[in-house]
Amino acid sequence: MGNKQTVFTHEQLEEYQVGVGVSPELAQLVWDAGSQESPQSLVCDIRLSVWVWSDWRGKRRDNPEASWFLSPQDCTFFTRKEIMRLFYRYQDLAPQLVPLDYTTCPEVKVPYELISSMPELKDNPFRQRIAQVFSQDGDGHMTLENFLDMFSVMSEMAPRDLKAYYAFKIYDFNNDDYICAWDLEQTVTRLTRGELSAEEVTLVCEKVLDEADSDHDGRLSLEDFQNMILRAPDFLSTFHIRI
């Protein structure tokens, strides 16, 4: 990759690069400031801040002038070097589609078919789901930002709640912000590769719901999910990769 040139402008790279450890709270602060609200109204609900964080990019897109402050950090928890490495990897996914020159902010998406056709991913039951969750339109086609996002969530610097939130999203197949029996059935079926019969899957799902459902509404909210996941020690802490 030595002779690849002009990948980003300096500003663009700054944009992707983070002050390592920018927390969702900070992101919210930024957002509050950008939307002309008082920074004192910082809600300390971590969960909310996660939401805000994940909405951050959307807000920025819709509301460009909100990004005047702190030259919109994307809260990727990466250094410049890592971003470059990830970019090369992204470019490798579809060399003919992704230009090396990103100065003009091209609207490029790597289609899902390319990702899912990777031989390593062939057997992975969650490849589609991951692509869907992290792609901005839920169609599995990934932009560079989505791509960075994905690894950002998996990075060690990402806070636990953020990880939990994305794990939750991956489970939430029908995107209704609750893990219901149907979602779980999807998961279990994928995990067992169809080795359990429908009945067995149902039994298992009932049990899973039963275990984690603290408010007994027959489905898991994000809160239920977080409670349950945080109960297990070192559980989310292993939910990351080193790039």
Place this chain on the structure above:
Amino acid sequence: MLGAAMLLFWLPLVGAGATDKPTQESVPLGEPPPGLALFRWQWHEVEAPYLVALWILVASLAKIVFHLSRKVTSLVPESCLLILLGLVLGGIVLAVAKKAEYQLEPGTFFLFLLPPIVLDSGYFMPSRLFFDNLGAILTYAVVGTLWNAFTTGVALWGLQQAGLVAPRVQAGLLDFLLFGSLISAVDPVAVLAVFEEVHVNETLFIIVFGESLLNDAVTVVLYKVCNSFVEMGSANVQATDYLKGIASLFVVSLGGAAVGLVFAFLLALTTRFTKRVRIIEPLLVFLLAYAAYLTAEMASLSAILAVTMCGLGCKKYVEANISHKSRTAVKYTMKTLASCAETVIFMLLGISAVDSSKWAWDSGLVLGTLFFILFFRALGVVLQTWVLNQFRLVPLDKIDQVVMSYGGLRGAVAFALVILLDRTKVPAKDYFVATTIVVVFFTVIVQGLTIKPLVKWLRVKRSDHHKPTLNQELHEHTFDHILAAVEDVVGHHGYHYWRDRWEQFDKKYLSQLLMRRSAYRIRDQIWDVYYRLNIRDAISFVDQGGHVLSSTGLTLPSMPSRNSVAETSVTNLLRESGSGACLDLQVIDTVRSGRDREDAVMHHLLCGGLYKPRRRYKASCGRHFISEDAQERQDKEVFQQNMKRRLESFKSTKHNICFTKSKPRPRKTGHKKKDGVANPEATNGKPPRDLGFQDTGAVILTVESEEEEESDSSETEKEDDEGIIFVARATSEVLQEGKVSGSLEVCPSPRIIPPSPTCAEKELPWKSGQGDLAVYVSSETTKIVPVDMQTGWNQSISSLESLASPPCTQPPTLTRLPPHPLGMEETQVPLDMSSDPRSSFAFPPSLAKAGRSRSESSADIPQQQELQPLMGHKDHTHLSPGTANSHWCIQFNRGGRL
């Protein structure tokens, strides 16, 4: 208690001391006749095993005594107590026999006492945790041990050069290195004994314990290399020898691991074929693991590593292959042996220390060694952790490091190795022995005593014994996949990538090869956890005084029968041999029908068992309600919920039941029955549900096709079905049988005319008479009740069966009905067979049950067959089984009406 222990302890002593007395005693009894002695005392013939047995007995009794007081054991680790007991016993032996008698012999230790402990720890090692931390474990085991050995050795040598060690300790640098190598290794036995009581968090435990297991290779190599260097004399050691020493490190460690893995493979492969000889399964596990140990020892490889790898490698497959009972047997035997060996080791360690002839004291050496091993251990841990934390996802914090440094206990391995030294080659052996004993005692007693308060004081993260939940299992798997996927996308071949690769390889090849087909099929971990959770619920229910049998039957998911279905499934074999598409359909359907069948069984079990015990349970609940603690109540709640839900699910699938009950089950059943009678245990391996879609197909074919074919097939079937005894029959059937057979003389054998309940009755057996339910339940549930619960069940069944079987001295058969419509519904008597004698072949006993509806609907058979593949297909593809099967129900109703 202690007195009893003492008494027992004296026995061998007295025996040993008075070995010639018995002969004198026995002579007076019969002085002249040497031929016949009334009483002979043959101490010498039994001496060795007798002593061994007595030692173990003393150790066990001591354990009991220690545990009489909860306070003592909560403060003092058992290993300390045992060592102290050993000291006391050794003192007594010394006082009585005037010489130190019983020692911890290195040969005994390495060949008999160590293997059980290592096997136990390897077999029950949490493999996932182990491999997650493999990097850290290997670093500490290899680098840490090398570091400890060299620094301790060199520092002691420096101490000697500085004149702090008495000059009578004649040792050079090599001697000290040798000593350093044997004293530096953390001992698995000691670590296990102490850490098991401390309950630090799993990561910390696995790192310390894994290190103590894996450093054996390094210890062995270092010890051997140093030993041979010492024997050669430092002048003769050449550069190539050092290289050889380094190379041997790899040979010994990798060789040991390879031996272990080979034996693990063999073990897994062997257990795959033990279906008919379940009884030797536990034996095989121990034999092959021990063989691995001995083989590695023989090839002077790392035996500990071999056994660890063997246990670690084989567990997954062995557990899947062997029966439930064998699993329990393996578990208990292994734990018993390990605990026994551990106890004896510590006691003998104490006793050995008494023998003052073997050791010589030098304060400088002893204190220096103590200081150095503690200091360098701590230093080594800090340095290595610093390096490791650069790479670890979850860094080890300071507190962890303190515990790791402090937990570096030395034990019996060091002692055995130092005893093995050759006094002529190592003149300072006696000093080394003394130092080793002091070090071992210090680490086990002082550190063992203080580590618990230390852990408490430092607030080390303890392991919380939360029960494994289904959620955890589910998320673990999901996260694994997600992480692997993300790693794949980035093209970064990290840990998750390799684990994913390995799992796929395992799934594709290894499991296929090493697991029974059935076991392989059910080897789904999520289901496994679900199953175990249910068992737990069941057990907790039973503990609360519920009805044992019914509750187990209830809470059991269909796991055992899943197992057995595939195990005996002929259809699977057929499928392998590449049968046609139609067959395949049926095969697929077989599994379904099997499930449904079992549901039916469960259903009957429910009616037979559920309501009564629940009533009973309520009563008992009223009695004990106050005494129950929160946990129990919670369990109960969970269980009740489970039951309720399952009951509902059964109700919703009642149509299935109706359908499957009416399936004929030729061939298989006779076989099954034989097994069932001869060996009730075997029922576990035998399917409680029918597998015979093939068979169904055959029957169908005959009906559809020409008469010759029919007769042919019926004849063969008759042969097949010879010797069938009724497995399960309603008592009412038995009663009816006499009348019916009397009325149908033409029929060669008594026919069973079931009382033909209505469809609803079949679905909801509680609607019909209560009489037949009992038998239904009893006969079939044996197969789904877990093996260890079966005894009671079997007893109750045998009484019922003895009731049921006498009338049918001849194999009871059910006459096949000719394919013309009969209005049988009112009469309940199948067609007279005289018109078609060929077709009077025997139906299997299971059909006797199923035949109730079959007899009604037989007219409809051709139609049914045409539909069958189709329906089977539909049934399979349908997501909701209830809807698919309701077709069947309709089908049957129609048949009945015809």
